[in-house]
Amino acid sequence: MKGFLKEFKEFALKGNMIDLAVGMIIGAAFTALVNKLVSDLIMPLISLITGKIDFENMFIPLAGQTTKVYSEAVEQGAVLAYGSFITAVINFLIMALVVFIFVKQMNKLKKTEPEAAPTEKECEYCKTMIPIAATRCPHCTSKLAGYAESV
Known part of the structure; x- marks a missing residue:
């Protein structure tokens, strides 16, 4: 009780x-x-x-x-x-x-909150989610768009 x-x-x-x-x-x-x-x-x-x-x-x-x-x-x-x-x-x-x-x-x-910018993107090769700023996939090690070769 x-x-x-x-x-x-x-x-x-x-x-x-x-x-x-x-x-x-x-x-x-x-x-x-x-x-x-x-x-x-x-x-x-x-x-x-x-x-x-x-x-x-x-x-x-x-x-x-x-x-x-x-x-x-x-x-x-x-x-x-x-x-x-x-x-x-x-x-x-x-x-x-x-x-x-x-x-x-x-x-x-009511204030509409702007949609948050994405923090992840999909690897175009292995289709796993990776950080948006990544230039190489940590899973399949593929070079992604925006990859700059080191000189």
Whole structure:
């Protein structure tokens, strides 16, 4: 049990775990922000464009309700609220779009490291890897391109 607690402590206090916790908190706040964006800005615009369709009050009564208001229908019995599902789909699409744009911009900001110059080359005779500056292959002793004869 002592080993388990030690292992759990190491796991829980690693930097990755803290990063994950911070990411979850920021993600929750970001989700709330996007939900407000959709419910307060996007959905009213969509309703205006589609002829004032109120997605919140789109439902199918399952208990014989006659009201057209969602909150009243829920009080009277079960309803199939497909309007809320449409709102959730729009929330998801906007969230996915925002995350896509964010990741794309972060990738542009990320410094790309130049590819390191090669330190080895292949011997043209025996096909083994040798140092790039070699003028003779240490394996087959062949003279390589760039070999200068000593005078």
